[in-house]
């Protein structure tokens with residue numbers, strides 16, 4: 001077992017690498033060389049990455065791919081995706097091409113409200129607390145002016161502050177439940193700064209509120225923080241076409257395709273085990289674009305899954321119908337995103353991704369990302385209900401195995417040809433590879 005290390009954060013980067021290498025690796029030279037191989041030759045760029053987080057020792061690459069041909073509200077996009085999972089970009093591109101020939105995707109933002117809360121404990125008379133809140137509410141807003149004035153100039157800011165009584169679920173627990181409009185910013189810093197100011201004002205004013213007893217003045221502020229659950233920051237994306245146009249899958253009639261597809265969506269609506277995998281496939285598309293555009297995928301994931309369970313049972317984010325011979329497939333989900341601030345102004349690849357998307361507003365990015373999720377789900381359900389998922393996956397799986405074994409381009413071609421139409425099993429690939437090497 002290693003010993004605890006003191007003052008690690010104060011060590012230089014070289015010293016941190018030395019500590020890691022000597023503490024965890026027998027083959028020091030190899031470990032050090034792997035860590036340093038990922039350093040960027042451009043010192044300025046490397047320093048930028050070093051300073052994103054603490055204790056950086058190297059960079060961790062993800063592939064940055066492009067899914068072209070997305071027609072969204074009449075505009076054509078090539079969507080950047082950062083993801084390590086094979087087949088995701090290919091599936092997105094294939095779905096984009098499919099719908100390009102059928103009118104493309106339509107998307108609209110339904111709402112953009114974000115939420116934050118000051119959680120506090122108060123053991124006194126409820127009506128006095130209500131009176132205090134009424135008295136102090138305008139001061140909560142006016143004390144935050146220095147934080148909100150720029151956001152307000154652009155049309156955003158605090159939308160509402162409510163006192164919420166939560167004592168039925170936890171003794172003495174109340175909240176200031178606050179709504180915000182943060183425009184093109186994800187808004188975490190803005191919201192948290194406002195909330196911390198509300199908490200300060202609330203506490204300070206409680207201390208001198210005449211109607212409170214000495215004990216009632218002693219409100220305990222527990223914490224002030226935004227919520228990543230944003231059920232009023234919703235985007236909807238959809239595709240539709242006559243059922244007769246669902247005609248690209250060999251051996252399946254358009255009607256059969258549509259009906260089986262709808263059954264697959266219905267299963268994800270009623271069966272949580274399936275819904276989780278169904279939505280995971282959607283998040284393959286969503287997270288990849290969220291990451292490529294410098295947004296917080298953990299926040300998006302948390303909010304989306306909470307939304308998927310909002311009716312008490314975890315369910316599909318997508319829906320499908322056939323009405324009057326028209327197939328319709330749509331997604332509705334919460335996405336709190338930013339296209340200014342944070343990494344969006346700092347990370348060169350993120351800037352490039354946003355430029356490729358024609359510098360979208362946060363609302364436009366919500367639409368693009370919802371479309372990426374819908375496309376991904378279309379691709380997954382299309383494969384699952386026709387050929388099965390493994391056919392597409394196996395090509396990439398085979399390449400990953402061959403790369404691991406260090407196969408040459410010629411060996412890859414020969415082995416890929418051999419496995420066409422066959423199931424790719426790891427041991428069979430190794431056997432075939434060894435057979436080629438022996439010859």
Ligand code: MEV
Pocket residue numbers: 085277278279280281282284380381384389
């Ligand atoms: C794999 O990453 C995603 C899928 O499992 C999604 C799905 O089953 O719908 C293919």
